[in-house]
Amino acid sequence: MFDGKILCVALTSVAAAFTASGTASAADLVTYQLDWLPGGDKAPIYVCVQEGFCEEAGLEIKIEPGRGSSEAITKLATGTSDIGSAGLGALMAARATEGVPATAVMSIFNMGPHAFYTTADTGIASIKDVKGKKIATSPFTSSNVFLPLVLADNGFSEADITLTKSDPGALGPLLMTGQSDAIIAWLTDVSRYTGQAKEAGKELVVLPWADAGLELYSAALVASDTFLTERPEVAKRFVAAFKKSLEFAYENPDKAAAAVAAMVPELSAEDVKGSWLDASKLAFNEVTETYGLGALDADRLQATWERVAASQDLDPASLQPEDVVDRSFMPASE
Template sequence: MKFLAAAGLATILLSPAASQAEDVTVQIDWLPAGDKAFVYAALYQGYFEEEGLDVTIVSGRGSSDALTKLATGSADFATGDISALFSAAAEQDIPVKAIYSIFTKQPSATVVLAESGIESIADLKGKTNAFAALSGSQAVFDHVLAKNGISRDDIELRQAEPAVLAPLLSSGQVDAIGAWVTTAPLALALLQENGKEGRVLPWADFGLEGYGLSLYTSDRMIAENPEVVSSFVRAFGKGVEFSIQHPEETIDALIASAPEIDREIALAQLEAAIPLMSNEISDADGMGALRSERLKAGWEVVAASQGYDREVIDPDELVDPSFR
């Protein structure tokens, strides 16, 4: 097992057997955090090793970056917002499939200052909104705005690096930032350090439907290494379920790989993620399920938001649920 840190490479060998295992690279969609901790749980609980996999975890820069890395063969698996996959496929053929739904509900959200008076998406009219440049949430932002009676013409939109979003909000340079409910605890903590209180507006509360964070792999992996894909999904799914049942131990695994992470914030992020992973949808369909009806609902959101013809893709053709 290996972990690639954002600023360098840290290699941790768990057992002599690791050198005989199948080498696999998985790219998480952002930096290590509580809402990605299930991958580390699978790692440190030995689930990947049990499947004969030697897994390297690589930090990412958004869902679009994850798709690019898969399409170019730089990663074997990746996590990302399924909306980004829909958008990419609507623009061109992309050799990537979603194979496991991690968040069965949408995690996208807007964070504002509590003192701003912004209490709904409609209140963003006339305000400056900032997003991370490669954030998959932007693919559905227009739909969320329209659901709430405004459009992109009614706001000012800026792009920024993820690390500067909260400082931009705290300093008053922007009125709102794009986030996920699972990453919001970090933004809120950074605001508090500057004497500011934040407010989170989950887009799921303002009309956003469909799946969220998903596990991807490439068409190449499916065609050439289906056994590896099956093994990875089994281990990955065990990590997801472990993280739901044992959040404290899951954060221990995360911090073992990324000791610079604030434990309290990471735990808050994971606790915010658990209702997105385990809920009435997963209860009905099973963990990791990718159902046609919900996929189509999510695609319709992306199509409406981005102005795509609904017939340009069939969302069912962008998933392969056979490995779960």
């Protein structure tokens, strides 16, 4: 016979079990927007998921790939995604020209990733030495925007170099075969190009633009204004979990690489680790020691905007840098 009391007890037990198991069923969904495809430089968000930092914060994470900061900012501004990584310079330009409803809440990389890569046999030992040389770059890298400024800082212009644009995958071969004297690439790729140089029997030389005066913030944690306004406590929990994940990834590069490889099986942990070790230097450095991890220093913000405005021929008065950031979502310093 059917026993209603037994069914009632059973249902009560199931409900109690769900309650006792934690808040998984009630976790807040957060859509995280990457500014590019998954890779080692994106390790912190994968650590947040795999190491349980986001789960501990009562968060369920959905990760969306991207195709550049402009696309990422558009998705954040329209509310398609809640929070994610994007270039702070790109956000500043978008706020100045379009008034996009998105805000930076934390710095991820406090240094620009831009650099010239060359080989020792070219004789190029400083940025001044690229004058008169053949340079290859990707058509869509944000480095191209800052190239005229870097060259001007060193006393010459694009007219003094032979610049060609090639597929990103062709840059390494162009350099290693001598078809280009130098290439423009990010510091997140040092390990990859070092390996290519070794295979070609050459010594890689890396010339960071930051060492030549291009001091600015690059990747930041950028959020939809709607997300920040409507779910501020969720945003605070996420930022705290992300910061914890960033620190964990820096201290545990093998686990960080494993976290990415576990969720993106087409990437090998070995390649991810090399990329993360390169990228982590943009987050943990002398700037971090001075201002703290994730900090958005007012003077550096101003310097970043001045460079962005100059590179894109924008009126410096069209934006107050402080208007694009909100530091209140960062956890209090310990």
